[in-house]
Amino acid sequence: MWLSRKGDYGVRALIDLALHDGEGPVQRAGIADRQEIPESYLDHLLALLRRGGFVRSVRGPGGGHLLTRRPEEICLLHVIETLEGSVAPISCIEDGEECTHDCGLCAQRPVWEEIYEDMRRRLRAVSIADLAERARVQQHARAANYSI
Numbered sequence: 001m002w003l004s005r006k007g008d009y010g011v012r013a014l015i016d017l018a019l020h021d022g023e024g025p026v027q028r029a030g031i032a033d034r035q036e037i038p039e040s041y042l043d044h045l046l047a048l049l050r051r052g053g054f055v056r057s058v059r060g061p062g063g064g065h066l067l068t069r070r071p072e073e074i075c076l077l078h079v080i081e082t083l084e085g086s087v088a089p090i091s092c093i094e095d096g097e098e099c100t101h102d103c104g105l106c107a108q109r110p111v112w113e114e115i116y117e118d119m120r121r122r123l124r125a126v127s128i129a130d131l132a133e134r135a136r137v138q139q140h141a142r143a144a145n146y147s148i
Contacts, residue, residue, distance in 0.1 A: 055067060
């Protein structure tokens, strides 16, 4: 699996929203600044995340973006699949796909299936809350090590 900027930036945007969960709507410019994501690209990502059911927008003064669910309820697998598509390393093992080769003779398919299932299991086990907590720990460590 290759994670593109779309996947990377999209996950970073959700982490930012999780870090500010409970504080009200988070403005796009703040997310873009803190996560170093170009605002125009962030607009595109937020639209994808809205369609995926992870984010909602609040219009008007004091508006911004909010998570639609608690960060603990958003798993990394669903986010990546929304932004990137399937995490299958080869097309013949995707859900519902038929192998076009004589798979009885295919020595590599079982290996790719194991990798695919392991990756899905691991990504399903990681929530946006888990990643936000890691970000908090790293921020505190950087602040503690900061010197003038």
